Amino acid sequence: MTTDPPAGPRPRRRGAALEQAILDAAAALLAEAGYAAMTMDAVARRAGTNKNAIYRRWPNRAALGIAAYRRPAAAADLPDTGELRGDVLELLRRANRTWSSPSGDILRGLLAGARDDPDLLDRLQQQAGDGGSGMWLTVLGRAVARGEAAPEALHPRVATSAVVLLRNEYVTRGVPTVPDHVLTEMVDEVYLPLIRGRGTPPDER
Known part of the structure; x- marks a missing residue:
């Protein structure tokens, strides 16, 4: 069962900060309850934004889900052990x-x-x-x-x-x-x- 964070005033976010909040919310819903729970409404509530802000960045739920999965995958240096x-x-x-x-x-x-x-x-x-x-x-x-x-x-x-x-x-x-x-x-x-x-x-x- 998913739980949304407590309601209350949040600082207005834009750009990268808002995008990160949306991705964090989508990733949390996916990890907690799977893809069925990751609706645009649920992501918007958890991120403290509106669906329009999400749709401006990702055209649909599938695109958002993939982006949420990829977000932690920072590029790492390739190993070079010599063999x-x-x-x-x-x-x-x-x-x-x-x-x-x-x-x-x-x-x-x-x-x-x-x-x-x-x-x-x-x-x-x-x-x-x-x-x-x-x-x-x-x-x-x-x-x-x-x-x-x-x-x-x-x-x-x-x-x-x-x-x-x-x-x-x-x-x-x-x-x-x-x-x-x-x-x-x-x-x-x-x-x-x-x-x-x-x-x-x-x-x-």
Whole structure:
């Protein structure tokens, strides 16, 4: 059951401050009671604003839900441990921490709501479509430059295969978090063998 904050006068907010309040309200509703509870009216009440202020920024509920999920995802420096295995493990650990945090609760609320909302489902698919391939391709590109992998490995589906495996644990198994030894298995038993099978590294030719 959701509870709105106590009513009372609030300072007038504009711009980024108002946008942040709206996103915070939407994220809280998603985490507490799921997508069905995240109506525009409920978000407006919790944020202390009106629906017009929301619609000026997001065209519909689905767009607002995706924005609320993405808001905590600040760009972080890519890991650079000096080896592909260490970099991939660190990226998986970061994703695992995110998906087992309140942000993960928000995502699960969106996924549940997507069953009855085609627009939300489409936006989620666009959001997750490349699995952050730019980040993973950068890490894999460094490995190619070090001679750990062949250039043939630089393919988005190959680069993101580890995070797809991790996502599968959450979506199909419904686990609250993935043990670290499972992350290690994903890297050692699936990801690295896949990378090594994509041609011969330059220093071995």
